[in-house]
Amino acid sequence: MRVRVLGVGMGPHHITPEVADALRSCDYVLAAEKREDDGLLSVRRAIAAEHGLEVVAVPDPERDRADPVDYAKAVKDWHEARVAAYERVLRERGGTAAFLVWGDPSLYDSTIRVVDRLAERMPLEYDVLPGISAPQLLAARHRIVLHPVGRPVHITTGRRLREELTAGQTNLCVMLTGTLDLAGLDDWSIWWGANLGTDSEELVAGRVADVLPSIEAARERAKTAAGWVMDVYLLRARETQP
Structure with missing residues (x-):
């Protein structure tokens, strides 16, 4: 299995030629669904549709956002829950999956950390392509x-x-x-x-x-x-x- 972590800026008009080429190598897009009217998921669907890809929406695990005392632990627990949710889909579907990251994956985004944990738990390789931050x-x-x-x-x-x-x-x-x-x-x-x-x-x-x-x-x-x-x-x- 393969995962591609792709920076997509703020939508279809920010897709670089490098990321567009990478999308052509993917079988589907994995995306968190935070609520029924998730506007950011809608933009991900638009990007995927332009490249003929299905979006597999995974309900995003709940996270304590009320300024918890141990913020680092709250985020770590949330990441682990995401890892488990994505692992189930990847094991079932296989192939090459893309994560479409807002802005650039290197700045205040958890996707690389989550995929790194996935690579520890299952046989997959992954790469990261930058986006406009x-x-x-x-x-x-x-x-x-x-x-x-x-x-x-x-x-x-x-x-x-x-x-x-x-x-x-x-x-x-x-x-x-x-x-x-x-x-x-x-x-x-x-x-x-x-x-x-x-x-x-x-x-x-x-x-x-x-x-x-x-x-x-x-x-x-x-x-x-x-x-x-x-x-x-x-x-x-x-x-x-x-």
């Missing part, structure tokens, strides 16, 4: 460089934002944001985007105190239009600009 799209839409001259960019999650600020980070790309917590950062600059690369894309940029209401309104518009919202932003302290 959310930070790349954000930078392109706002026509910016993610870091000041000669300085780094720190990529993190909304869950860890306060911890990173306390540690002294001044140029952060924040993913998996949940709720926006920008209190005390009025004079920082922000470049924000939601549902990048889709019809419900929203963009806002400026001084945090000036644009925060606009961001909150845009976030609601994106969620209303698509039924879901994925946002990412670059946050930069005044002293580190440009």
Whole structure:
């Protein structure tokens, strides 16, 4: 058996020629189904249909998302449940399966970890092909460089934002944001985007105190239009600009 982990950006228009070629070698697409009206699954179906592939939807195991005390264990248990669910399908169907990963598989996605565990439990080989990531799209839409001259960019999650600020980070790309917590950062600059690369894309940029209401309104518009919202932003302290 073979598994191909394929980065697909935010949909059919982001499929690279390399990924399109890989899809032609696959027999079906494996995808998690998180709910009946899963909009992201619908986009995966559209990608698969363009390449003549069936989507095998696997109900996604429940996960504790209420900020558990042991977050790492909650995620590990969720991954193990996913491994078991995918293993059943792979053993039954065999062949070559594709996982279509939003953005790029290397950034805040569990698919590689899950497939690596599958390879420990059953005879399969796998490869990974890159996709267009959310930070790349954000930078392109706002026509910016993610870091000041000669300085780094720190990529993190909304869950860890306060911890990173306390540690002294001044140029952060924040993913998996949940709720926006920008209190005390009025004079920082922000470049924000939601549902990048889709019809419900929203963009806002400026001084945090000036644009925060606009961001909150845009976030609601994106969620209303698509039924879901994925946002990412670059946050930069005044002293580190440009």
